[in-house]
Amino acid sequence: MPDYGVLQPRFDAWRARSEATLERILPPADESPQRLHAAMRHAALDGGKRMRPLLVYATGTAFGIDASKLDALGAAVELIHAYSLVHDDLPAMDDDRLRRGKPTVHVAYDDATAILAGDALQSLAFEPLVHSDFDDAIRIAMLRELAVAAGSRGMCGGQALDLAATGDDSSISAPQLERLHAMKTGVLLRASVRIGALGARVDAATTERLDRFADALGLAFQIRDDLLDVEGDSVLLGKTVGKDAAQAKATFPALLGIGASRARLHELARIMETALAPDGERMAALAALGHRVIARDH
């Protein structure tokens, strides 16, 4: 079993790099329009597990890329993630008031500013890739990966399916719920791994294994999230618990039961291990991140 503890200093260093990069890329809060820039910083800085940048660093460094070259790539995917949270939290969407232990952007500012801050974070996400230190052709492949992952065939499409699956009159099967989450969160997690791998010009067979790892990780992440909403601690989580049931949201525990959801989690853990096994020790950080997703309590 991968030991997250031994790797903790490395993850902490990557998280610090990620924070510093976002701090540098985001416009300063005293630059006009100040309210918009303050809202963007509220959304993107000082919080979050930074799972997506960690996946970029873990993948890229596994294939010999220096962390300093990966900063821009991690920031790109994290900015897409941050924008999606701002919009998902809006009253017209999930109507969440608490995120990472802080008021959500529309609560701290207002709905219009939250919409615009999300929009501007999405535009900004493409800039670090444009300016990153890789060959033109590789940067274009990364930009394509990000645009497709964020769009209607990826993250936005998944959120649309999620809204349609919410409410007492909706019915959705377990495979449909898996597809929903593969789009809503899985595609961007996979893009994080792929963008790290693109930088290293990883071969097709390895990319295919990394995809399998990332797809399992994305689904595991969501099942764990659903379980935490049933069993978790709102202080640890920094967000409201029991909200899924209150909103009649389709979840894995509701659909499969808690026991079967836990069993599926362990199956996904095995898939991740198998996918990473052929590449051996260099995959330790990715393996530890996979394990963390399964075991996390927040």
Added chain:
Amino acid sequence: MPDYGVLQPRFDAWRARSEATLERILPPADESPQRLHAAMRHAALDGGKRMRPLLVYATGTAFGIDASKLDALGAAVELIHAYSLVHDDLPAMDDDRLRRGKPTVHVAYDDATAILAGDALQSLAFEPLVHSDFDDAIRIAMLRELAVAAGSRGMCGGQALDLAATGDDSSISAPQLERLHAMKTGVLLRASVRIGALGARVDAATTERLDRFADALGLAFQIRDDLLDVEGDSVLLGKTVGKDAAQAKATFPALLGIGASRARLHELARIMETALAPDGERMAALAALGHRVIARDH
């Protein structure tokens, strides 16, 4: 004076190319998630002046690029424009119910779908540039131009300033209002011209003149828009008239008066002519578009 009439068939052909390209790029309405894809098509197809693609075609063909190579570039800027309208029309923003003679997206669908459709249109906007038929380095420069124009230092920032300038208790000067619109609409219009020019590897001096043309065109567009809201015909316009005053929106007629606004329009027309003059006849289509902006009644 440039004759828009003689060039009309060319503009119609470009508009048809633009429509066909958007039709091809947008996911089909029967592809899941259907409601999201239908909303994206509602927002982007069958309507609008297509000013931004026309600027791309007029600039690119002036420097010898075939229209077929410009299709993707025009679609990219138009998708950014289309997404911005969807979000600007939301109840939390300008709260508009009519656009291009059709119900706005949140009226035809719902607020959540409108937010997501706008988000997905923005992601989609980057894809045609990625796949366009230009050298890698040029495509990267175009992608950079689009991301910056759309972001908090461009269009989104301008909309944030616009919201702050709306309401009885706000006060804004004419130069501040010019800056607001330079960001809100000007930067994307300039990006349309620049992206066309990038494809042709236009030299720095010409680019500088094209920027001056585009900046004047953007401001003229807004002043004409404000005048039409005072004097225009809602049937021709396909949207509500008198809305600016009702919302206490800062406008050029309100700030300068109608006479001075018209005088500023004519000054901008002269700036556009002067900027295009050194490049002679090849600029006829751009000149005609500039003239059209000044003279338009919808």
